[in-house]
Amino acid sequence: MMKKKPKKGNASVILCILITVIFGFAAFALDIGLVYTEKVKLSNAMDSAALAGALELPSNEVKAKALAQDYLRKNGVDTNNIAIGIAADKKSIQIAGTVNVKHLFAPIIGIQSSNISAGNSAIIGPVKxxxxxxxxxxxxxxxxxxxxxxxxxxxxxxxxxxxxxxxxxxxxxxxxxxxxxxxxxxxxxxxxxxxxxxxxxxxxxxxxxxxxxxxxxxxxxxxxxxxxxxxxxxxxxxxxxxxxxxxxxxxxxxxxxxxxxxxxxxxxxxxxxxxxxxxxxxxxxxxxxxxxxxxxxx
Known part of the structure; x- marks a missing residue:
């Protein structure tokens, strides 16, 4: 009785699929880490910018906004999609916006980038x-x-x-x-x-x-x-x-x-x-x- 030879072509296809899936998951995990890191950096930059801008309140809201923008830029944040607002009583500053993060590995599976959003505010009040x-x-x-x-x-x-x-x-x-x-x-x-x-x-x-x-x-x-x-x-x-x-x-x-x-x-x-x-x-x-x-x- 003759034994059937294994079909090498089918095994190669399955192996390629597995490698692609594994690589895809690895790329996904790495880029999730990248996005998380960039979101933390964006949030920290907004914290610093809000506190810096608050130093000029309530007397100079124009300078408060300019100082906040300057801090964002110094921390590598593209301010084109960042909004900075001052409350009506001039005792708080709000910063919110979105930045685009380019992926490192995910483009291989068709995901080029992700948008991340963050926002916070700083208030001033009487010192105790x-x-x-x-x-x-x-x-x-x-x-x-x-x-x-x-x-x-x-x-x-x-x-x-x-x-x-x-x-x-x-x-x-x-x-x-x-x-x-x-x-x-x-x-x-x-x-x-x-x-x-x-x-x-x-x-x-x-x-x-x-x-x-x-x-x-x-x-x-x-x-x-x-x-x-x-x-x-x-x-x-x-x-x-x-x-x-x-x-x-x-x-x-x-x-x-x-x-x-x-x-x-x-x-x-x-x-x-x-x-x-x-x-x-x-x-x-x-x-x-x-x-x-x-x-x-x-």
Missing amino acids: SVKGGIRPFAVQKFNFSYGDLITLKTGAGDGYSGNYGTVALGGTGNNVFRNNALYGYNGTIAVGDYIDTETGDMAGTANEIKNYINSEISSFNNFPRNSIRIWTIPIVNSFMVNGRGQIQVSGFAEFYVEDIYKKSGNIEIRGRFIQYVINAPIDTKLNDTGLYGARLSK
């Missing part, structure tokens, strides 16, 4: 605490207008029981006050904390503070983001204490220092309150005093 850079001048809560020229610290007779808006942060005395006035208190202060008032007037530091801020050539309409003329100051509920006492912090404000004067043995610091965003935690339930932090809000 500040770490570092806090100046030893406090302002009693009042309705101020941003950009108006005012006197932050008035002379003798305008305070209450010897307290003229100066506060003792991290210690008392002229040396501590001087360092805090020049470079800012490095500790952390939160809304609701109590801080000590500083008795008397620290007029001896006036000229040194004046010379320090005047070492920077800037103006209210054109100053760098790290300007030494930008001061973070506590907002307090009241200065109604006798001598040295404790006052409660109700918020924080940002103040652009125009100039410093020494008159009749007292300091006058003149400048303007501004709306400004710093790196700090926020609480949207707090009163808006012009100093904000930013966070992502997906």
Whole structure:
């Protein structure tokens, strides 16, 4: 009885089909990984762009959009199909869009590319605490207008029981006050904390503070983001204490220092309150005093 020879042609066809299927699945898996990686990169780029843009809110939405676009481009994102929007209250920025990812292996089985989409937003809100850079001048809560020229610290007779808006942060005395006035208190202060008032007037530091801020050539309409003329100051509920006492912090404000004067043995610091965003935690339930932090809000 004769044995039948195996059909080599059929085996080769089956093997080719199996190789094609296996290669197809491998290509599919590799390109899925590529798409996932690109989606993560796109999402991270949008996070960075949204937070960068939020730094310019609420005062400059045009610059906020431009800065967000710049961050996207620096992270390799094609911005042609990316939309950037600012909320009506100018306190949030939204970024959303789609980019096309070219596949590496899937074109062999006819899949050339995939579109991936992502979107997120960043919001700004009143800061609930500040770490570092806090100046030893406090302002009693009042309705101020941003950009108006005012006197932050008035002379003798305008305070209450010897307290003229100066506060003792991290210690008392002229040396501590001087360092805090020049470079800012490095500790952390939160809304609701109590801080000590500083008795008397620290007029001896006036000229040194004046010379320090005047070492920077800037103006209210054109100053760098790290300007030494930008001061973070506590907002307090009241200065109604006798001598040295404790006052409660109700918020924080940002103040652009125009100039410093020494008159009749007292300091006058003149400048303007501004709306400004710093790196700090926020609480949207707090009163808006012009100093904000930013966070992502997906």
